[in-house]
Amino acid sequence: MTAALSGSKLSELFEASRSGNRGALARLLSLVERGGAEGRELARLTFKTAGSAYAIGFTGAPGSGKSTLTSAVVAGIRSRLSSPVAVLAVDPSSPVTGGAILGDRVRMQQHALDDAVFIRSMASRGHLGGLAAAVPEAVRLLDATGWPLVIVETVGVGQVEIDVAAMCDTVVVVVNPGWGDSVQANKAGLLEIADVLVINKADRPGAKEAARDLRLMLQLSRDLQWTPPIVETVATTGDGVAELWDAITSHRYYLEQGGHLASRRAKRAKEETVRIARRRLDTALGAALKGAANAEVLAALSDKRMDPDEAADRLVSAVALELRDAAGPAPS
Amino acid sequence: MTAALSGSKLSELFEASRSGNRGALARLLSLVERGGAEGRELARLTFKTAGSAYAIGFTGAPGSGKSTLTSAVVAGIRSRLSSPVAVLAVDPSSPVTGGAILGDRVRMQQHALDDAVFIRSMASRGHLGGLAAAVPEAVRLLDATGWPLVIVETVGVGQVEIDVAAMCDTVVVVVNPGWGDSVQANKAGLLEIADVLVINKADRPGAKEAARDLRLMLQLSRDLQWTPPIVETVATTGDGVAELWDAITSHRYYLEQGGHLASRRAKRAKEETVRIARRRLDTALGAALKGAANAEVLAALSDKRMDPDEAADRLVSAVALELRDAAGPAPS
Numbered sequence: 001m002t003a004a005l006s007g008s009k010l011s012e013l014f015e016a017s018r019s020g021n022r023g024a025l026a027r028l029l030s031l032v033e034r035g036g037a038e039g040r041e042l043a044r045l046t047f048k049t050a051g052s053a054y055a056i057g058f059t060g061a062p063g064s065g066k067s068t069l070t071s072a073v074v075a076g077i078r079s080r081l082s083s084p085v086a087v088l089a090v091d092p093s094s095p096v097t098g099g100a101i102l103g104d105r106v107r108m109q110q111h112a113l114d115d116a117v118f119i120r121s122m123a124s125r126g127h128l129g130g131l132a133a134a135v136p137e138a139v140r141l142l143d144a145t146g147w148p149l150v151i152v153e154t155v156g157v158g159q160v161e162i163d164v165a166a167m168c169d170t171v172v173v174v175v176n177p178g179w180g181d182s183v184q185a186n187k188a189g190l191l192e193i194a195d196v197l198v199i200n201k202a203d204r205p206g207a208k209e210a211a212r213d214l215r216l217m218l219q220l221s222r223d224l225q226w227t228p229p230i231v232e233t234v235a236t237t238g239d240g241v242a243e244l245w246d247a248i249t250s251h252r253y254y255l256e257q258g259g260h261l262a263s264r265r266a267k268r269a270k271e272e273t274v275r276i277a278r279r280r281l282d283t284a285l286g287a288a289l290k291g292a293a294n295a296e297v298l299a300a301l302s303d304k305r306m307d308p309d310e311a312a313d314r315l316v317s318a319v320a321l322e323l324r325d326a327a328g329p330a331p332s
Numbered sequence: 333m334t335a336a337l338s339g340s341k342l343s344e345l346f347e348a349s350r351s352g353n354r355g356a357l358a359r360l361l362s363l364v365e366r367g368g369a370e371g372r373e374l375a376r377l378t379f380k381t382a383g384s385a386y387a388i389g390f391t392g393a394p395g396s397g398k399s400t401l402t403s404a405v406v407a408g409i410r411s412r413l414s415s416p417v418a419v420l421a422v423d424p425s426s427p428v429t430g431g432a433i434l435g436d437r438v439r440m441q442q443h444a445l446d447d448a449v450f451i452r453s454m455a456s457r458g459h460l461g462g463l464a465a466a467v468p469e470a471v472r473l474l475d476a477t478g479w480p481l482v483i484v485e486t487v488g489v490g491q492v493e494i495d496v497a498a499m500c501d502t503v504v505v506v507v508n509p510g511w512g513d514s515v516q517a518n519k520a521g522l523l524e525i526a527d528v529l530v531i532n533k534a535d536r537p538g539a540k541e542a543a544r545d546l547r548l549m550l551q552l553s554r555d556l557q558w559t560p561p562i563v564e565t566v567a568t569t570g571d572g573v574a575e576l577w578d579a580i581t582s583h584r585y586y587l588e589q590g591g592h593l594a595s596r597r598a599k600r601a602k603e604e605t606v607r608i609a610r611r612r613l614d615t616a617l618g619a620a621l622k623g624a625a626n627a628e629v630l631a632a633l634s635d636k637r638m639d640p641d642e643a644a645d646r647l648v649s650a651v652a653l654e655l656r657d658a659a660g661p662a663p664s
Contacts, residue, residue: 040641043639043641044639047640048636048639266634269633269640270630270633272640273647274617274621274644276643277617277647277651278614281613281617281648282610285609297605298598298602301602302598302601304380307379308379308468308601308604309372309375309608311601312605312608316609316613316655317655319609320656323648324652324656
């Protein structure tokens with residue numbers, strides 16, 4: 001395990017990362033992933049300087065070909081724009097990988113020798129809320145260290161992954177012909193966050209029907225200025241990938257005109273704040289539940305000296321104490 | 333709307349309810365449903381005296397025939413045991429009905445003239461968490477006013493409804509042949525809380541396969557002393573209803589032997605406490621988000637004078653203040 005880093009060492013690593021030192025960047029990303037005091041210090045450092053990069057989220061059911069599609073988009077960015085691009089592959093169900101590239105991301109390995117492509121996987125670190133907090137911080141770190149495009153790819157379509165993808169500037173939702181059955185539960189949630197819809201494996205039967213269904217669902221469920229375009233792709237052959245990039249770029253232009261991007265990012269920052277606050281309240285509740293006072297409360301509860309309502313009052317008072325101790329004096 | 337009731341008036345209504353006055357009981361249930369100071373006072377009153385009634389939860393997908401089955405079970409209780417029985421029909425998706433019997437509960441109307449059957453529906457009152465809090469309090473009120481058996485029937489299988497059913501002593505999960513498709517998302521959650529499994533409409537094709545599937549899933553997912561029996565019923569003809577009641581009774585005996593019932597209820601009381609505490613924390617967070625301090629925080633966030641982490645700290649401090657103000661002085 002890494003020993004604690006001083007503030008000046010942090011700045012040193014940060015400067016090295018800005019000059020293209022990938023080892024330094026990887027080390028900083030580990031700090032972000034780990035959270036704690038250093039991660040927090042770093043998050044503070046990057047927040048002020050970040051804001052010029054553009055973040056694109058890719059989400060969709062496992063097996064939809066997201067990873068192949070992401071790789072094809074990266075190849076397109078490299079050949080058409082010559083822009084550097086960073087990819088964060090987010091998998092809340094995996095154990096922590098220590099930052100290694102996921103072994104099965106074979107398609108991504110075509111970029112392994114390209115210095116202008118940085119690929120990093122992030123996995124769950126204990127509490128799921130931790131991942132949702134770490135990803136936007138990681139995006140800001142990549143932003144602040146000079147990566148103008150950041151792609152966040154989620155492995156599945158659980159709620160955490162939908163939340164993570166929704167933090168990006170443009171959210172690409174990848175489905176397949178006949179997709180309805182595989183993502184039953186989160187269909188509404190997926191459509192709600194989509195800025196661009198992709199029907200990948202569009203050479204399979206049912207692509208036209210899927211497009212028609214999606215168009216219908218969008219009409220029913222949305223009342224927005226921006227109507228998500230529906231792009232058909234075959235990631236394995238590259239068909240439609242240029243059109244997908246055009247759709248992403250159109251959405252970016254839409255956001256950048258009329259201040260949509262700034263208001264969207266302000267809304268995201270607020271949501272991030274509330275999420276962090278809620279997690280701290282939960283942590284304080286967890287600590288109160290482990291405290292000695294709570295053992296008394298539980299005993300009183302089972303003896304019927306106290307009802308759940310009174311017991312909850314006591315618990316909330318203990319949380320208030322926890323918060324006071326954790327936060328120092330309240331602002332006057 | 334009812335004017336505020338004094339404590340002595342509450343006790344009066346409580347005594348009247350104990351003597352069989354259904355109007356008084358309905359009025360008290362409305363207070364429980366509404367929450368607030370009177371509901372809280374009442375909950376405190378009933379908690380001390382409750383504990384002798386037995387609560388049975390019925391849950392399952394809409395259309396599974398739960399309502400018909402519940403009615404048939406009530407008829408069985410009345411004819412075989414001559415015991416009074418109360419039914420709470422819980423529907424989080426409906427607007428508040430003011431305590432009227434749901435209009436479509438045609439099957440239940442066969443009990444409308446039976447003084448030993450009390451039927452009441454509870455619907456969502458604003459926040460969903462409110463319903464999960466109100467139901468156990470309503471069950472305790474029925475318990476304390478002399479109803480020895482309380483059946484809680486949920487209308488659907490959303491998470492709130494699963495939570496509500498899981499608060500009961502015996503949880504009956506109702507499915508149909510071919511049920512897998514209709515409750516996709518909550519299949520695991522339903523199996524986890526089931527003490528008794530019912531395949532209703534068992535005269536339809538697929539009943540044997542459903543039973544086999546359920547048995548397999550139980551083997552895979554459970555490692556408990558109690559294995560949920562699987563009962564096949566046809567609620568419309570009454571087939572299997574006596575066997576269902578026997579299965580419920582067996583589970584009750586199992587719980588009452590060896591202290592399982594007491595420990596289960598203690599666990600439920602603890603969960604109820606944590607749920608109430610979490611709701612109060614959420615309310616305090618909501619209040620902090622509306623406060624003047626938060627407007628400043630949001631402005632600082634969008635000016636980048638503050639990052640989400642610092643902003644969350646400020647928010648949490650505001651919550652701590654809210655809690656202190658709400659709870660009075662912390663216990664020493």
